[in-house]
Amino acid sequence: MDSSFLQQMFNGLTLGAVYGLIAIGYTMVYGIIGMINFAHGEVYMISAYLCAIALALLSFFGLHSFPLLILGTLVFTIVVTGVYGWVIERIAYRPLRNSTRLAPLISAIGMSLILQNYAQISQGPRQQGIPTMLDGVLKFHIGESFVQLTYTKVFILIASLVGMLVLTYVIGHTRLGRMCRATQQDRKMASILGINTDRVISWVFVIGAAMAGLAGVLITMNYGTFDFYAGFIIGIKAFTAAVLGGIGSLPGAMLGGLILGVAEAQFSGMVNSDYKDVFSFSLLVVILIFRPQGLLGRPMVAKV
Amino acid sequence: MSQPRAASLLDFRQCMLDAVLAGFIALIVFGPMVGVVLDGYSFTFHAPRLVGLILAVAAGRFLLSLLLQTAPGRRWAGRFNGDSGGVYVRPAHRRSRLRWGLPLILLLALLFPFIATKYLLTVAILGLIYVLLGLGLNIVVGLAGLLDLGYVAFYAIGAYGLALGYQYLGLGFWAMLPLAAVMAGLAGALLGFPVLRMHGDYLAIVTLGFGEIIRLILNNWLAFTGGPNGVSVPSPTFFGLEFGRRAKEGGVPIHEFLHIAYNPNLKFVFIYTVLIMVVLLVLLVKHRLTRMPIGRAWEALREDEIACRAMGLNHVLVKLSAFTLGASTAGIAGVFFASYQGFVNPTSFTFFESALILAIVVLGGMGSTIGVVIAAFVLTVAPELLRSFAEYRVLLFGVLMVVMMIWRPRGLIRISRIGVAVRKGVAP
Numbered sequence: 021m022d023s024s025f026l027q028q029m030f031n032g033l034t035l036g037a038v039y040g041l042i043a044i045g046y047t048m049v050y051g052i053i054g055m056i057n058f059a060h061g062e063v064y065m066i067s068a069y070l071c072a073i074a075l076a077l078l079s080f081f082g083l084h085s086f087p088l089l090i091l092g093t094l095v096f097t098i099v100v101t102g103v104y105g106w107v108i109e110r111i112a113y114r115p116l117r118n119s120t121r122l123a124p125l126i127s128a129i130g131m132s133l134i135l136q137n138y139a140q141i142s143q144g145p146r147q148q149g150i151p152t153m154l155d156g157v158l159k160f161h162i163g164e165s166f167v168q169l170t171y172t173k174v175f176i177l178i179a180s181l182v183g184m185l186v187l188t189y190v191i192g193h194t195r196l197g198r199m200c201r202a203t204q205q206d207r208k209m210a211s212i213l214g215i216n217t218d219r220v221i222s223w224v225f226v227i228g229a230a231m232a233g234l235a236g237v238l239i240t241m242n243y244g245t246f247d248f249y250a251g252f253i254i255g256i257k258a259f260t261a262a263v264l265g266g267i268g269s270l271p272g273a274m275l276g277g278l279i280l281g282v283a284e285a286q287f288s289g290m291v292n293s294d295y296k297d298v299f300s301f302s303l304l305v306v307i308l309i310f311r312p313q314g315l316l317g318r319p320m321v322a323k324v
Numbered sequence: 325m326s327q328p329r330a331a332s333l334l335d336f337r338q339c340m341l342d343a344v345l346a347g348f349i350a351l352i353v354f355g356p357m358v359g360v361v362l363d364g365y366s367f368t369f370h371a372p373r374l375v376g377l378i379l380a381v382a383a384g385r386f387l388l389s390l391l392l393q394t395a396p397g398r399r400w401a402g403r404f405n406g407d408s409g410g411v412y413v414r415p416a417h418r419r420s421r422l423r424w425g426l427p428l429i430l431l432l433a434l435l436f437p438f439i440a441t442k443y444l445l446t447v448a449i450l451g452l453i454y455v456l457l458g459l460g461l462n463i464v465v466g467l468a469g470l471l472d473l474g475y476v477a478f479y480a481i482g483a484y485g486l487a488l489g490y491q492y493l494g495l496g497f498w499a500m501l502p503l504a505a506v507m508a509g510l511a512g513a514l515l516g517f518p519v520l521r522m523h524g525d526y527l528a529i530v531t532l533g534f535g536e537i538i539r540l541i542l543n544n545w546l547a548f549t550g551g552p553n554g555v556s557v558p559s560p561t562f563f564g565l566e567f568g569r570r571a572k573e574g575g576v577p578i579h580e581f582l583h584i585a586y587n588p589n590l591k592f593v594f595i596y597t598v599l600i601m602v603v604l605l606v607l608l609v610k611h612r613l614t615r616m617p618i619g620r621a622w623e624a625l626r627e628d629e630i631a632c633r634a635m636g637l638n639h640v641l642v643k644l645s646a647f648t649l650g651a652s653t654a655g656i657a658g659v660f661f662a663s664y665q666g667f668v669n670p671t672s673f674t675f676f677e678s679a680l681i682l683a684i685v686v687l688g689g690m691g692s693t694i695g696v697v698i699a700a701f702v703l704t705v706a707p708e709l710l711r712s713f714a715e716y717r718v719l720l721f722g723v724l725m726v727v728m729m730i731w732r733p734r735g736l737i738r739i740s741r742i743g744v745a746v747r748k749g750v751a752p
Binding site: 054055056058066069070072073074076077079080096100103104107111112115116119120121122123124125126127129130131132133134135136137138139140141142143144148149150151252253256259260263294295297298301302304305308309312 | 366465515526529
């Protein structure tokens with residue numbers, strides 16, 4: 021095991037944890053209403069803008085200590101992105117609940133075009149950035165060479181793990197989570213039993229968007245720059261992660277994200293970083309052909 | 325649900341509450357993004373446009389609440405959920421009113437190049453290319469109900485097929501025209517065959533990924549495709565006659581052959597004429613196909629896949645035929661696009677292009693041919709006329725898609741079909 025392998029492994033894990041966070045939004049929405057939410061990548065893109073805006077606002081009001089700054093940014097971004105998720109569902113998807121199968125997909129593409137152009141018009145087409153917030157690096161020597169763990173990446177790993185744990189708790193042990201699981205299993209039955217399924221679906225969109233918001237802050241901390249087009253590629257990759265893990269399965273999304281991140285990092289380290297996106301998309305095609313139910317998902321059965 | 329009040333009594337308090345709530349949500353949503361504009365690591369406030377936007381949302385919500393309390397408003401809202409019918413079947417023996425208009429339009433279209441300026445001609449060519457793309461995607465999305473989000477990849481295969489085919493193999497416009505259709509169709513079949521066996525929604529994401537793969541390869545494979553710099557494309561020839569002022573290597577320019585004055589528009593006139601022939605041919609083929617068993621099978625599969633499989637239709641082959649046919653149409657359109665531009669590079673084949681073609685199909689009506697032709701011209705020619713709104717073009721496409729899906733998921737023009745009459749002497 022040489023150090024470059026370990027280094028890419030670590031980079032891949034941080035990247036993959038973030039993919040997993042975004043994949044949660046895809047997988048939960050798919051699980052509950054059986055629809056691919058194409059606008060989800062755009063929600064992540066909006067959250068990257070929100071993160072930069074929150075940072076700028078907070079530093080304008082004289083907040084400079086890192087813990088307060090990051091906490092404020094996280095809370096602001098997650099809350100506002102969650103509201104975005106709610107609004108998107110309310111406008112573009114809820115009126116189509118009983119429509120044809122194709123209608124919500126096309127509406128979602130329309131929504132993603134709207135969000136992209138909205139960010140471009142309101143914030144300008146140029147690339148945006150945030151200052152580095154967390155300096156410093158942990159070095160581990162292995163023989164001659166060494167592995168670098170920047171504090172930022174360590175923070176990303178920890179924050180996304182915490183996010184996933186909180187979500188697992190919410191889904192597994194709260195009233196809302198129980199309603200989500202019931203609605204996912206059988207929407208009609210759940211509504212007969214007195215669950216307001218429309219509200220549960222809204223909550224699923226809010227939770228998915230909030231996770232994308234967390235991911236937006238973390239990715240922006242890592243790369244430092246973003247533009248209005250950033251959601252597209254990350255969106256497809258997160259969807260790949262969701263499919264890899266088995267769409268509809270929460271642990272699957274997290275696992276799929278980690279595997280995809282590591283695979284992509286190793287590919288760009290060993291083969292060619294120009295083609296790392298091609299690699300991820302090809303992986304998506306290959307998984308869908310050979311194992312469409314993913315690693316942890318159950319095969320889909322058509323019900324009449 | 326509460327009991328509706330008497331129609332004359334409007335509940336203004338409720339409307340105000342709705343409006344305030346909508347305004348508050350608009351504040352959260354638009355506040356940071358519209359009100360605060362990033363400028364490096366700092367920012368500037370843009371209060372007026374934020375306030376305007378919030379007031380617009382609140383006023384809109386107020387009017388909507390008011391409208392929904394009146395009887396006509398409720399009737400209007402009730403129409404939104406009435407999308408049960410598939411194809412509208414007209415009575416037998418009904419003749420379309422278009423049958424007088426069509427020859428006139430055809431005549432105008434054929435005479436068009438002789439009266440148009442070069443600018444108009446190029447706009448018309450672009451419009452026709454999108455008609456071709458729209459017709460192709462309409463087979464896939466409109467008739468077969470398969471969502472193809474990487475349609476632009478097949479378009480790129482056609483365009484780059486001509487450019488690279490000339491550069492490496494010396495193939496010209498005429499050789500590539502059928503070859504591009506075959507190549508794109510083959511790529512469609514290779515991609516579609518494994519994917520079409522699965523759940524329908526996955527096709528959308530796989531084709532989206534495929535479109536990006538093609539674009540990234542075109543962009544990154546510098547040695548073969550020229551990367552972002554693109555490749556130049558030769559001008560088409562007509563039986564070996566060239567359209568330039570001077571012929572290359574022993575060729576004969578067409579204006580010398582015909583003994584007419586040189587006209588730089590000739591190339592575009594030629595492309596326009598061939599293109600309109602191809603469009604008419606595709607229209608004819610599509611018109612015939614929808615009346616053949618295969619066309620009926622596409623539409624039946626779109627409406628209910630399980631029922632079709634129960635009736636013994638091979639759903640994979642039926643879907644694959646639609647997918648392949650759509651792909652090869654895009655390949656042909658790509659050849660025309662490449663020779664029209666004289667140059668191809670990867671920026672012409674982004675996801676936005678796929679979305680634009682999808683918007684054409686959605687606006688025109690899923691499966692409706694005339695609707696797609698009109699929508700293609702509206703969506704490609706309108707941006708040329710409305711240059712000042714260019715910034716909002718994508719936004720408008722997005723709004724169009726969402727609104728159309730809510731308002732009329734089957735497009736502005738519904739598919740209709742002439743019914744079949746029972747012949748005399750045949751037992752019913």
